[in-house]
Amino acid sequence: MELSPTMLALLGLLLAAWTAAAAWMMILGAGRARKAEGSRKAARRMARMIDEAPAIPLIVRTDGRIEGSDRLAGWLGLPSLPRYLSELDGGAGVGLSASQLSELTELVKRAQKTAAPFQMALTVPGSERSLAMKGVLADPQVSPGGAALVWIFDFSESESELTKLREDAARARGDFAALVGLIEAAPLPMWFRGPDAQLRLVNQAYVAAVGAANSEAAVAEQLELVERVDGLTAAQVAKQAGDQGLPIERIVTTTIGGERRSLRVSDLPLGKEGVAGYAVDIEEMEELAREFRAFRDAQRSMLDQLSIGVAQFDGKRKIAFANQPFRRIFKLNSGVVAQGLAFEQFLSGARDTGRTPEVRDFPAWRSEHAGWFASGESKEEAWPLSDGTHLRIVGQPMPDGGLVLIAEDRTEQLALSATRDTLLRTRTATFDSLFEALAVFAPDGHLQLWNRSFAGTWGLDPEMLDAHPSAEELLVAIGPNLAVPKQAEGIGEIIRAATLDRREKGGRVTLADGRTLEFAGIPLPDGNGLLTVLDVTANEQAEAALRERAVALEEADAVKTRFLANMSYEFRTPLTSIGGFAELLQAGVAGDLGEQGREYVQAILDSVARLTEQVENVLDLSQSEAGLLPLTKQDIDLFTFATDIVRAREQAVTDAGLSLDLRGSKASGRVFADARQLGRALGHLLDNAIAATPRGGKILVDLSKKDGVGRIVVSDYGRGMDQAELAQATGKLAPGGGSDEKRQGLGIPLARQLVEAHDGTLEIVSRRGAGTTATILLP
Structure with missing residues (x-):
């Protein structure tokens, strides 16, 4: 069938309208789809925000069913959120307890019926989580039919903080009470002044110090512990501390119990509340300080009298004291103590004056010795100086971080030691070169020192003496060499007399080989005893010979005496006769003499007189020499x-x-x-x-x-x-x-x-x- 153009046009219009409608519907559907997607995103975002919110909503319907987030199940310790309110009691130590669930159920029912809001706080059993629940009647848009909306908050941290605050408050109240009791029982006076600097509170020590009946009387009468100082009362000083906002501490003297005491008084501003104060009795401390200063002065005066140099360095490593020997040894002037010379500067100055040993790296040596301050033990060194002086240096660290440096000049001591060694060697050489045999015994009887002649004189083995035998062992060895072995006991008695009795005693023995020994025990100043032995065999022989000569001389003296007596008669008798006859001839008894005869007679008389005088002289001289001159x-x-x-x-x-x-x-x-x-x-x-x-x-x-x-x-x-x-x-x-x-x-x-x-x-x-x-x- 053929369509008319009109129909085709209408059909085209219809199709175009249909296409336009379809296009509009597609556009409208796309817009709604975008809105739906936006709503879904908003819903998801809202759900996520609710999940992240500090509070979790819980819908409780009238039939007991519940709707909520699974996060709530985690708060309650449940594996998942149950469907009904009554199932929140999970048992086995999870969920709510029976009493908590019963209370929550009653509050929810009341809210559903009366629309009355409620609040509830609970702690989940078996955990430390604290939950706060706020319930209201749900909006019909949220859940119609009279459901209840419960907001659940986790305030565990807030609860812990509140608990801690409560405990801190309780502790603070206890501490305050203890502090008040402590202040009241404190042995030192304490007080509190208001912003007007008037006393408001005093403790019992303050009451006792001012002699008040009680604290109320002391406050009422405003009895001050501290006297006026420099025209300012104690209240005025406290007012200054409060106005300046700075504590004021001072040392004053006041009368307590009839005695003048030194107190360290402190005023502490407490902001707008007032000023607190306390007083510490430092009288004993001051007394100790005075005693310490006196002791220190006496000690330093005593140190000045020592021959050993002593210097004290304080905790800052500066010299605080140096006695005269120390200053003399290190060539220091008297002002080094006042200048506070540092330890390193002291060592540098000592080096410049040649009072330190020569070292290759002086800075390192100085740093090493500066470490003596931190050492835990004393240090000792020997310092040989370039001028021949030998110093003994001792560094003693002090508890306050200081150091005591002791310097001893041992030059003379070392010289004496060298002299002593020389004397010992000289003594040994002298002992060995003496003709006598010598031995020194200790007070315990042991042989200490002997010369080379000792062993040969007694006939002993020299190796035996090297063992330093005792006197008993030595006498046992000497006994067989004596003519009479028992005489060894007498030698022991002499050794004991010299060492123990401190008496000098001697004796004489004869050896088996015919020699005669004379010995003596002599006490020595050091407590030892010296046994000296001399071979007097030759002296014995000489003494015997001298005795024989003495007998012969006595006989000769007797002969001389008889000779002088005879000579006196024999000389004088002839001379007397010659003189008598000559005088008779001179007198003319034999007849007259001629001139020459008379000269001869006179010559005879002169010769007789001279010869008589010479005979008299000879006789007198002989008698005088013989001791017979009358x-x-x-x-x-x-x-x-x-x-x-x-x-x-x-x-x-x-x-x-x-x-x-x-x-x-x-x-x-x-x-x-x-x-x-x-x-x-x-x-x-x-x-x-x-x-x-x-x-x-x-x-x-x-x-x-x-x-x-x-x-x-x-x-x-x-x-x-x-x-x-x-x-x-x-x-x-x-x-x-x-x-x-x-x-x-x-x-x-x-x-x-x-x-x-x-x-x-x-x-x-x-x-x-x-x-x-x-x-x-x-x-």
Whole structure:
């Protein structure tokens, strides 16, 4: 069938309309799809926000069914959220407890019926999670039919914080109560002032210090503990502390219990609340400080008296004290303590003055010694200096971080030690070189020291002595070498007497080989005993020989005595006879003699007189030497005695052409002597002076007495003698010839013997060409 154009046009329009409608529907569907997708995204976002929210919603329907997030199941400790409210009690320690669930059910039912909101807080059993529940009647748009909406919050952290705050508050209340009790019972005065600086609270120590009846009375009367200082009261000082907002501490003196006490008072501002204060009694501390200062001054004064140098460095490593020996050793001036010289500077200065040892790396050496401050133990070093000084340095760290440095000059000690070593070596060498055998025994009897002769003298093995045997062991070894072995006990007694009894004792033993040993024990100052042994065998032999000679000399002396007695008779008798016959001839008994005969007789008489005098001299000299000279002493006036002797030789002085000067008086005193023998001694001296003085010379005789000693001086100005002639003239030998035979005869020796027989002395001084002076001194 063919369609008309109109129909085709209508059909085209219809198709176009249909296409447009389809297109519109597609556009509209796409828009709705986009809206639906946006709604789904918003729903998912909302659901995610609810899941992340700190609160979880729970819908409870009227039939008990519940709707909620599985996160709530985790809070309740359930594996999944149940369908009904009654199933929140999971049992076996999970979910809510029966009482919690019953309470929640009642509150939900009341909210569903009355629309009354409720709040509930609970702790999930078996965990520390705390939940807060807030319930209301759900909006019909949320859940129609009277359902309840319960918001559940996890406030575990808040609950813990609240619990902690409650505990802290309770603890703070307890601490405050304890603090109040502590302040009240404190032994030191404490108080509190208000913003107006008036007392509001005081403790019992304050009450006792001010002498109040109780704390209320002390506050009411405003009794101040501290007196006015510098015109300011204690309240004014506290006001200043409060205004400045700074604590004020001061040391004041006040009267407590009738005694003046030193207090350290502190005022502490407490903001707008007021000012607190307390006072610490430091009287004992001040007393200790005064005692410490006195002790320190005494200690430093004592250290100044020591010969050892001592210096103190404080915790800042600065010198606080140095005594005089320390300053002298290190050449420091007296101002180093006031300057506070540092330890490193001290070492540097000591190096500059040559008071430290020479080291290669001085900075490292100085740093090492600065470490002594931190050392836990004392340090000791020896410092040899370039000038030969040896110092002993000791560093002692102190508890306060300081250091005490001790310096001892050991130069002299080391020199003494070297001298001691030399003396010990000298002693050993001396011991070994002595002829005597020596041994030193300790107080316990052991042999300590011996010389090389000791072993040979006693016949001992030298190796035995190297073991330092005891005295008993030594005596056992000596016994067999003695002629009488039992005498070894006597040697032991002498050793014990020297070491224990501190007595000197000796003895003598004979050895088996015939030798004789003389020994002695001598106590030494160090407590030891010295045994000295000497081989006196040769002395014994010499002593025997001397005894024999002594017997022979005694016999010879007896013969000499008899000879002198006989000679006195034998010499004098012939001379007397010759003189008598010559005098008879001179008197003419045998008839008259001629001139020549008379000269012969006179010559005979002169010779007899001279020979008689010489015989007398020889006999007197022999008797004097033999000690047989007879003396008849009497009290003699010295001046009269000397005058008689001089006048007897007046003719001889005149014939020789000499002059004689006698000086003296009755003040010359008296002597007790034999006038004949002393006259002969003085006569011999005058005869020698007359013979030795040339013609025209002068002889001086001077008499005096001083300090009870009589003095006779005979001096001439003759030829004099030299030393050899003087020795020959005053000796006992026969003259050896010479020009002055008279001076060298028996006169001077006999005069000496006669003077010495009177316990006097004869002194002769002579010089060739200057004369001779003879001086007799008589007691």
